[in-house]
Amino acid sequence: PTVDVVNLLAHYSKESSYPVWQAMTSVTGALRLLINDDPAIKPHLQRYIASLAQPQFARLGWERIPGESYFDELLRPTVIGLLAYAEVPATVDKALSLFEAADKPEDIIMPELRGIVYSVAVREQGQKAFDKLLQWYKTTQSADERITLVAGLSALRDPKLGDQAITYFRSEFVKPQDVTYWFIYFLRNRHSRHAAWQWMVNNWDWISEQFKNSHDYPDFPKYSSGALSTEQELHDYKQFFEPKLQEQDIAMVIRQGIEEIEIRVAWRKRDLDAITTFLQNHKQSAA
Helix, strand or coil: CHHHHHHHHCCCCCCCCHHHHHHHHHHHHHHHHHHCCCCCCHHHHHHHHHHHHHHHHHHHCCCCCCCCCHHHHHHHHHHHHHHHHCCCHHHHHHHHHHHHHCCCHHHCCCHHHHHHHHHHHHHHHCHHHHHHHHHHHHHCCCHHHHHHHHHHHCCCCCHHHHHHHHCCCCCCCCCHHHHHHHHHHHHHCCCCHHHHHHHHHHCHHHHHHHHCCCCCCCHHHHHHHHHCCCHHHHHHHHHHHHHHCCCHHHHHHHHHHHHHHHHHHHHHHHHHHHHHHHHHHHHHHHC
């Protein structure tokens, strides 16, 4: 049962090993997918994740420490990212202050923290931060930075911003090789998931023409299944992709995608109530 794993994780807040935290964040990431950003459950999960991450943040902070280990350098963005997801006020305020002071990406001098700063800014400031990041996206020459900026742009809460972003997928300033990143990141956000899915459905002929002979083509069914977890989403996935099983390039990925969503639907049915109860009780004990 997932609740047993989550209960075990609650004892690891003093853990300082980066490889162990990699395993821990895999669990918290799975929990986020399980609850599907349900507004009734998310605050409890946020409180739980904050309780895990706070002790390590107290040790590491935002700035590099002279003489710190390589693994501590890796752990810092992991811990701050968890606190940003948890919407810890001090973390949000710091991220916003870094963003407000920056006129270009390089002004945020720690590249590994830029994605967190971008995401917090778009989540909290909406259109204002979105427009600033979009301008940076249009002007940067770095392929890696473009990906980080797209991840930040996709952190929106306003579905109208999601609808706006969808119109950029095929715009002149998005390189063809970056379209998949736009699709994947916006599909992962509950507030833009439907719009991203519908964009794929409406533009499948173009996608097929553009990507069919490239390694990006299977990414569309693959990452679609990775973001879906409800019975309705399973129905929509099967309805759209099953007629495409005759396409050899993507047939195996589609079959795997159907199985993956079916497993996730069964998982939610089995464990969601128990997880919800655990997180609610954890909140009470932490209060």
